[in-house]
Amino acid sequence: MPGFSAAPSNAPANTTFRPPSVAQVEIAGFWGDRIDAVASRTADILYDRCVEARMLEQIDPDVPSPGVVIPFHSMSPTGNEFTGATVTTQMFWDSDWGKTIETAAYSLYRRRNDELERKIDAVIDMFGKLQQADGYLSSWYQRIQPGLRWTNLRDCHELYCAGHLIEGAVAYFQATGKRKLLDIMCRFADHIADMFGTEPGKRKGYCGHEEIELALVKLGRVTGQRKYLELARYFVDQRGQQPHYFDEEARARGADPKDYHFKTYEYSQSHKPVREQDKVVGHAVRAMYLYAGMADIAAEFADDSLRVALERLWDDLTTKNLYVTGGLGPSAANEGFTSDYDLPNDTAYAETCASVALVFWASRMLGVGPNARYADVMEQALYNGSISGLSLDGSRFFYENPLESRGRHNRWKWHRCPCCPPNIGRMVASIGTYAYGLAEDAVAVHLYGDSTVRFEVNGQKAVLAQTSRYPWDGAVSMTIDTERPLRFKLHLRVPGWCPRAQLAVNGETVDLPAVLADGYVTLDREWKATDTIRLDLDMPARRLYANPRVRQDAGRVALARGPVIYCVEEVDNSEPLHSLVLPPAATIEATEAPDLLGGVVTLSAQAVADRTSDWGDSLYRNTPPDRERAMVRAVPYFAWDNRQPGDMRVWLRE
Amino acid sequence: MPGFSAAPSNAPANTTFRPPSVAQVEIAGFWGDRIDAVASRTADILYDRCVEARMLEQIDPDVPSPGVVIPFHSMSPTGNEFTGATVTTQMFWDSDWGKTIETAAYSLYRRRNDELERKIDAVIDMFGKLQQADGYLSSWYQRIQPGLRWTNLRDCHELYCAGHLIEGAVAYFQATGKRKLLDIMCRFADHIADMFGTEPGKRKGYCGHEEIELALVKLGRVTGQRKYLELARYFVDQRGQQPHYFDEEARARGADPKDYHFKTYEYSQSHKPVREQDKVVGHAVRAMYLYAGMADIAAEFADDSLRVALERLWDDLTTKNLYVTGGLGPSAANEGFTSDYDLPNDTAYAETCASVALVFWASRMLGVGPNARYADVMEQALYNGSISGLSLDGSRFFYENPLESRGRHNRWKWHRCPCCPPNIGRMVASIGTYAYGLAEDAVAVHLYGDSTVRFEVNGQKAVLAQTSRYPWDGAVSMTIDTERPLRFKLHLRVPGWCPRAQLAVNGETVDLPAVLADGYVTLDREWKATDTIRLDLDMPARRLYANPRVRQDAGRVALARGPVIYCVEEVDNSEPLHSLVLPPAATIEATEAPDLLGGVVTLSAQAVADRTSDWGDSLYRNTPPDRERAMVRAVPYFAWDNRQPGDMRVWLRE
Structure with a gap:
């Protein structure tokens, strides 16, 4: 990140x-x-x-x-x-x-x-x-x-x-x-x-x-x-x-x-x-x-x-x-x-x-x-x-x-x-x-999502309205409403997790790197009531690795998409969670699940699991367990333990 | 095992x-x-x-x-x-x-x-x-x-x-x-x-x-x-x-x-x-x-x-x-x-x-x-x-x-x-x-090593003497001493960890599978004072894996040689122990270390380690750590913490 x-x-x-x-x-x-x-x-x-x-x-x-x-x-x-x-x-x-x-x-x-x-x-x-x-x-x-x-x-x-x-x-x-x-x-x-x-x-x-x-x-x-x-x-x-x-x-x-x-x-x-x-x-x-x-x-x-x-x-x-x-x-x-x-x-x-x-x-x-x-x-x-x-x-x-x-x-x-x-x-x-964040001559948008803020800037009232399915979708539409044209700075955050963002004001593409500082785009212009802003934040599922000094996460990977960190729960996975191994090359699919946990996006991937079925009774042996194909299905961490109790883990073996 | x-x-x-x-x-x-x-x-x-x-x-x-x-x-x-x-x-x-x-x-x-x-x-x-x-x-x-x-x-x-x-x-x-x-x-x-x-x-x-x-x-x-x-x-x-x-x-x-x-x-x-x-x-x-x-x-x-x-x-x-x-x-x-x-x-x-x-x-x-x-x-x-x-x-x-x-x-x-x-x-x-183990008509050798046992079998006295550097070497020489020729059963254990054993009595090879039951060879014969037995137990360094139901050992390997389980100690290894990864194909070398820990055999292997030096300051990122070559050096678990305090682990990442 x-x-x-x-x-x-x-x-x-x-x-x-x-x-x-x-x-x-x-x-x-x-x-x-x-x-x-x-x-x-x-x-x-x-x-x-x-x-x-x-x-x-x-x-x-x-x-x-x-x-x-x-x-x-x-x-x-x-x-x-x-x-x-x-x-x-x-x-x-x-x-x-x-x-x-x-x-x-x-x-x-x-x-x-x-x-x-x-x-x-x-x-x-x-x-x-x-x-x-x-x-x-x-x-x-x-x-x-x-x-x-x-x-x-x-x-x-x-x-x-x-x-x-x-x-x-x-x-x-x-x-x-x-x-x-x-x-x-x-x-x-x-x-x-x-x-x-x-x-x-x-x-x-x-x-x-x-x-x-x-x-x-x-x-x-x-x-x-x-x-x-x-x-x-x-x-x-x-x-x-x-x-x-x-x-x-x-x-x-x-x-x-x-x-x-x-x-x-x-x-x-x-x-x-x-x-x-x-x-x-x-x-x-x-x-x-x-x-x-x-x-x-x-x-x-x-x-x-x-x-x-x-x-x-x-x-x-x-x-x-x-x-x-x-x-x-x-x-x-x-x-x-x-x-x-x-x-x-x-x-x-x-x-x-x-x-x-x-x-x-x-x-x-x-x-x-x-x-x-x-x-x-x-x-x-x-x-x-x-x-x-x-x-x-x-x-x-x-x-x-x-x-x-x-x-x-x-x-x-x-x-x-x-x-x-x-x-x-x-x-x-x-x-x-x-x-x-509201300043004398500026407004900063720190968080995206469906919301409307009414504020005063440079002595005049203005309204900024966002329409977005964030955090499940990176597309954000914004409209400005002012009584009359009004100059102020609009700071828009480009999240650190986002690999590629596109910005357009009234349909015109903005050269993003040119206006990006400290992770925020600054649009300093005269705004009027019909102005529209479109920000598209690429939101791929992604892998996270911890600094190798963190001994507990060594050899492990976490899944994330946008700002949301994922976990695997027992209820969604057929294999014991500790046996799941996510191959480095596995594609992680994001899927809308409107009926799950109040409506979330789940992540899934074709992984492998240590096979327990044919290991037999012995506790230790000289050869590692066989591997079998297994789907990994992850849900947002914030939503865990809202169904039946079961195992959970954020950091998966890779 | x-x-x-x-x-x-x-x-x-x-x-x-x-x-x-x-x-x-x-x-x-x-x-x-x-x-x-x-x-x-x-x-x-x-x-x-x-x-x-x-x-x-x-x-x-x-x-x-x-x-x-x-x-x-x-x-x-x-x-x-x-x-x-x-x-x-x-x-x-x-x-x-x-x-x-x-x-x-x-x-x-x-x-x-x-x-x-x-x-x-x-x-x-x-x-x-x-x-x-x-x-x-x-x-x-x-x-x-x-x-x-x-x-x-x-x-x-x-x-x-x-x-x-x-x-x-x-x-x-x-x-x-x-x-x-x-x-x-x-x-x-x-x-x-x-x-x-x-x-x-x-x-x-x-x-x-x-x-x-x-x-x-x-x-x-x-x-x-x-x-x-x-x-x-x-x-x-x-x-x-x-x-x-x-x-x-x-x-x-x-x-x-x-x-x-x-x-x-x-x-x-x-x-x-x-x-x-x-x-x-x-x-x-x-x-x-x-x-x-x-x-x-x-x-x-x-x-x-x-x-x-x-x-x-x-x-x-x-x-x-x-x-x-x-x-x-x-x-x-x-x-x-x-x-x-x-x-x-x-x-x-x-x-x-x-x-x-x-x-x-x-x-x-x-x-x-x-x-x-x-x-x-x-x-x-x-x-x-x-x-x-x-x-x-x-x-x-x-x-x-x-x-x-x-x-x-x-x-x-x-x-x-x-x-x-x-x-x-x-x-x-x-x-x-x-x-x-001593019975009326038999003697069983459960453990190998330099030792002599004096016993009575079938009413007569006998002595069995072992010469061996066990557990560091699998070669065992035994001699029998009796006053006069004496029939009794000699049971010799072939340890479960041993992949290949050879047995000879008075220089003549014994067909081992033919006389092996319950992990013991039985030699039922008349013994006399000059009899010698030679048992050679192959003692390669080996890897052990736990049943995949043991969640704590998933993805891990332990090292052993003969009956001895090994561990890695911080004092012997230049990289943090949690960062060491033993490749499946790495050869494990056994080395005599007569001056170490009272005289032991150490195990070592060319492994890799997650590289911390070029990771930088961030705590999480989207790419895994680079790997670098690192030697793994292991000592017998029983001998750990006999030198300066430090990290130790038995189960290594593989």
Whole structure:
């Protein structure tokens, strides 16, 4: 995927691209179906599961505090499946409410849901009642562990929860116009600003789980209050400084700083100041949230020192530590990174949240201008390792997204740590915000597919409408609508996976290489209402090979078409998946399968398989197994485990 | 390996072959070096480590009971390495004393060691003092958990410990002539016989960890007391009968039988009566010890119903559940078996004790007559997955024996559960007993190598001496020494791995196919003192392939020569091991390396490797890596991790 190694952006640094709001983009086609699943099912399910898990009791000041702290590892005696019978409380449940509110908010654009809106209003009322006079708000520290607030930022998600509630507040305000939660969170943010900072009398703290940084940027943007951006910048700048806040904080509460479960502050990317960091380390979601926040601050404060660090980190992630699915963080032990090129397939943790958060980071790297280096990876994570976490019908979830399974990794109804369901929910429901970038004098198209964006450029309104069966077909038709002729730059992405693209404006072929930079075509011209653009992206099925330093993929091949990574599932293949061998010369056929998995394109090829039928009983022998012809049939990875349970693998023997 | 699938024995059922005693066999050559390492280092180390782990305190009635019970999982905070700082007690430490005594006993044949003998005598004195008037003996139940004896046979190793002390007693008596421990254990065995049985008033119990069955057979044989054989038979027969003893025992101590950590009685092979069992299940060492005991009982009581069950179990193990190294039991969770053909390489548990115990079982299956079906597997476990557990110098140990490592699996000084060191110690030090089988009118040679066996056949004394560089060379010269001409049958094994063998007696070629049955040549003739036999076993380097149902070995090849399985280690290879690909046509060269790893034969081949140097930075691309020439150099698996730590793998890409 050439996009992975494209050069850093050469776009002018003074052009800031911002995403459109959810309200500005109408989505149909592939993502329309996904949004419908979220808006019509997932959004309600999130609320219902929170209630079933007794998360209302934790935040409702009118009911007695549940007050029972059950160790995290004891929550689910039957594994990941939440049984519903276990009553518990969690320090991070405010964040799940935040993301549930955010998902509901975006879903309301798609589909009116008065009942859900009423329920969310009630939740917001509870947070309003819960908030203390000084603005402080944490159901955990107010109701479960009173008296301990701000004593353990390292482990206890206090600012992380605030961040997710802020994001929920911003989204809910934008979707409904209701300010209540926004006002609550502004008061809390003001309180946080009083508590934290480098000024005398303030704590020089920051959260062990990053999130509040990017949330404060959103809050600053929606309220127009620069103080929130500055607070976000403080959290970014202070991270990892010496003397280390987590050491001092531990000693202040009478603990030994060395008595730390995760051993190293790399776990929370606080091992050194962020501008000195050059390796993606530790907990993958935390890392992505931090980098997303750093990218926001880099853009808002035109901070090149942050941008340089981010480009190093981006290189490290995308050239050494990223699954072909856009998954990341191979290890369950730290929910994160291990060592370069360590990408195990069957034990891949690759948390749904981590790929979602990579989309967040990548989209923010596009803030300084269109660059396929970031957009290609954003698309890779979007179509594969993130939405794999949500069943096609929007009702069941993956936490881990392995690239190989023996049939026992299956979607669950709920999780003991339910971070992923509302995270994938909010990402899908706001997909329109990732599809476009809007600047003063330009609009960038990052993602193709049936959609319409309404925007203002050079002071005038314009509409860009795409018609496309993307990602199943590379043909994209676009129309421009403006009240009167209007000059602006239109940046169109030519995906790194695409071997040949053709572009025509009003039927006239454009010399593509001449206008291509950083993986984007730039059309700088006066546009008028009848203009049409036709982009044809060749979308052959293709093979992918991993860097030979990745030991787990040695001798293996993955299949892809367009942005979609494929896998083989047991249900579609007559031979055991481990016995299938794809010859290097085999032609890979793409076939429309409108009735399969909600409508996909499948890939198939004439392959061979180790023959088991005539091997006999012996376990070992001196001659290899015979080979027999076998068809390989692959389906999109994101759609796996939506039928009967069975083996799955992305990387096939070649 | 054709031997794996050889037909069941067709030898006459009324011929019983018994192993020679350690005293009857002199060993030099390959095994001589191994015995020297055990006799000169391991035997002392075992005692010293037991003392360092404060195991003397548990058994010495003259010192206060340590009395502190530390949970098993807390014993080794730094992983497997025993730090020496942790004071603890264990319910199974009598068994470690038993095996330490046994190793010391066999070692005394090799090398006089007055100091060790004195120390062992002192340990025996402690057990003597500890024994109660009724014969009962258990340091755990007498000193750590008094009052609870015979209340939890399922979990607490009470009879297992007795078994190992019995084996130690028998060996020590044979080696030194000292009866003290033997008498102690006879009294304890008599007490056990009073407690357990089907007679009214007795408990119908048996041990959750098999071992006492085979130990009682040894005790019966050495004392000539048939009652011990009958007690052993009772334990075998009663196992898995309904109503289930472990259920009743649990209820009797007020516990819920369902509250069982391992969920299923398959864990201890007590899920059904032994004659109904046809799958090797549960804890691998327990299974092997049970089957060894069953084989003893089958031989002693000419019980065909047991033999039929054993042959089914043997098939199941060797055709579906055995690593190519003779390792078994892939899973750490139950230290045992999972599902058929599930043989992961990097996470292989393959406990040293399990391969040692497979040698025990296989050797007992030879009790009814020579059959390569059993001897080939015995040899496979002996030369590979068992002695891999002991460093070449006899001082460091493996518990797990994976077939692939990323360099972090290294030998340790001692283990929190030190069952393996004395188990491999006693096996190596008594290797002579596995090399030959002695019957009334016959002698069988199961293992080749420099050794001399003194035996009686048809009422007369004879000596058979082998000269051979086996396993590095397949040429074996044998001489017979008798006082006067003597007719007896000589059975010579032709290993299943051998593609071509030649045999000559006194220079005259023997028509081998004509005298070959069950993988053994039978020479039935009158032997005299000057007779010489020459057996030439072709020993080419060869490739092994796994049944294609083994998903972990698909597309892979292992290298072997003679009985020795090879592996590649990072230290010998310039390319990353995962990048090496052995072409199907590559010639494999065998090279003598007298100065390497104590003197081995290495294997090497011209292979290719995925080239990393010119791949560049990208993580994925559309074309496979280039290939470059690379030498593959392999060393015997048993000798791995005796140099600097590094990657290792048995199964190479082909």
